[in-house]
Amino acid sequence: MLEQLRQFPVFANVPDEQLQWLIDNGEEQRINAGTVLVKPGETVNHLTLVLDGRIVIDTGQNGPEDDIAVYDKYGILGALPYSRMTSIPNRIVAESTSQVLQVHRDKLRDMACLHYELTEVLVQQMTTRVRNFTRYTQQEDKMASLGRLSAGLAHELNNPVAAIVRSAETMKAHLRATPDAFKQIMHLQLADDKVDIVNEQLFKKLDQKALQLSLLERSSYEDELTDWLDDYGVDSGNLDLVGPLIEFGFTTDDLNWLLDQVGPDNISGVTSWIVNNLVTQSLVRDISDASERIGTLVGSIKNYTHMDRGAGKTTVDLGEGIRSTLTLLDHKVKGSKVTVMLNLANDLPAVCGWPGELNQVWTNLIDNAIDAMPDGGELTISSEVEHHNDGLTFVLTKISDTGTGIPDDIRDSIFDPFFTTKEIGKGTGLGLDIVQGIVNHHNGSIKVASQPGHTEFSICLPIN
Structure with missing residues (x-):
């Protein structure tokens, strides 16, 4: 054994x-092989040396792909001197027939007093x-955040x-109708003025903003415009004239003015030609708004990941x-019927830190807040000097x-690694542990106050 x-x-x-x-x-x-040494949640009582x-x-x-740590021959695991670990949320199992030497944790105190080198x-x-555990938990949390953001971004x-x-x-389809409108225009006898x-x-x-009408107001406008067009024999052909006219704020008074002019x-x-232009403008506006939305999302993900900057500390x-x-x-906010109140001071100074890490803080805290309000509620975010x-x-x-708040009996545990109140598969218990680590990394502090109907996390970060 000594030689081993x-x-x-x-x-x-x-x-x-x-x-x-x-x-x-x-x-x-x-x-x-296959023997479970420690079940999830059980106390880890032994220092184990893999012979x-x-x-x-x-x-x-799910098998080997879910291995968190592997200890082959000459590996050391389990209880160690001065370690605060008492249990783990996973299981320890022999993957193959193994020979081990186990020392009960009660003996480790004597070892620390008697044998310095060991x-x-x-x-x-x-x-x-x-160090390995911290690196693993950070990577797990980043992957979880990436998964949530990828799903949200795709949505x-x-x-x-x-x-x-x-x-x-x-x-x-609209452009196919343009030749018919062109024929009508060619037969018009109008002076240049x-x-x-x-x-x-x-x-x-065209430069006006789209009208915001109630269903009753829109129905009333539709009836008025339809009657006017019928009275003056305006042939719409296959083109919907009333919808575009209402969208751009045309009234019967505008049509009467137009009648006086032409x-x-x-x-x-003339009416068909105007509506043809209105429809084109409406479609271009829709494409422009959608493209701008895509640009905003791309800009947000670029800013969130800081893909265009170095990995060092910056403002x-x-x-x-x-x-x-x-x-x-935003997709999760809307899906949960949560109202967001954003109160950020206009003169907030920049802080010195790691942008990617701080964005993880906001992601985890906002995500948890939304989860705490499954039936809707109000999320408030404020910052001040x-x-x-x-x-x-x-x-x-x-x-x-x-939301419902954090019970008093678990409030002191919410920052512990792997602690979660969410259902299996919905929470890793890594989020708040990572948040606390990042805030500490920035020489800041994080506090929580909670009661039914109001939970508040306060994050204090130094400017320098």
Whole structure:
């Protein structure tokens, strides 16, 4: 056994008598493949040295692809000196028939007092494990955020893309009717000054914003315009005249003015020509609005990921990051019937930090707030400058929701790794742990206050 322990690279400089202490205080076991050493949530009571075989920590769901950590021959896992770990949310299982040496955690206190070199290398193992765990949790949270944002971005892009395709197809069909409208125009007898007057009136209407009418108001306008067009024998052919006229604010008074300018013989052709231009303008406006929406979304994701900047510390506009995050989560806000109140001071100073990390903070906190209001509610985000007595200046950002609140008995646990109140498959328990780590990385602080109907997270970040 001593020779086997000597094969562990970490024990290269540990005296034989200290390794012998491990042997004397441990228990050698042969574990069959598939045996579960620790179930999810159970207490981890032993320091485990893998003498042969393979031990893995996994989620216990989908096979090898769900392995979180793998310990082959000469691997060390489980309880370690000074570690605060008592249990894990995953399982520890033997992937193959394995031989292990296990030491109960109650013996580790004596080891720390008696054997410095052995304790030192095991503490180093613990710090390595913490670094690996932190890297893993951050990567998991980034992937979870990426998944949420990708789904949201795809959903948000679908609407403007569909609008562009729909408008383009309508434009094709509309242009096929242009030759008939052109024939009518060619038969008109209008002086140049009358044409200029009609054009001037048309462009005034094109520059106006679309009217916002109730159903009752729109129905009333439709009846009035339809009766006017029938009274003066305006032939619409296959073209809907009334809809575009209402959209651009034409009334019967406008049509009477037009009749005075062009006369009864020309009114049908002129009206059809005007409507033809209105329809074209409407389709172009729809395509322009949809394209602008796509541009806004692309700009938001670019700002969110900071893909055009380096990975180092830089000045960060918190308001810009919060707005970009809200844009990318807009589909979830609308789907949850949540009202967003955004109160960001106009004179917010920039803070010094890592933009990508801070955007993760906003994503996790806003996402959690929305989840806390499944039946709708109000999400309030505010930021303001705060001056402390020590002369330092901070930006205080508060994110609050009107959900059910956080029970008192779990409030102290919400920042713990893997702690979650969400259903299985809906929460990893990594979000708030990552949030706290990022805020600490920026030398800031995060606090939570909660009662039924009001939960508020306060994030205080220094400017420098």
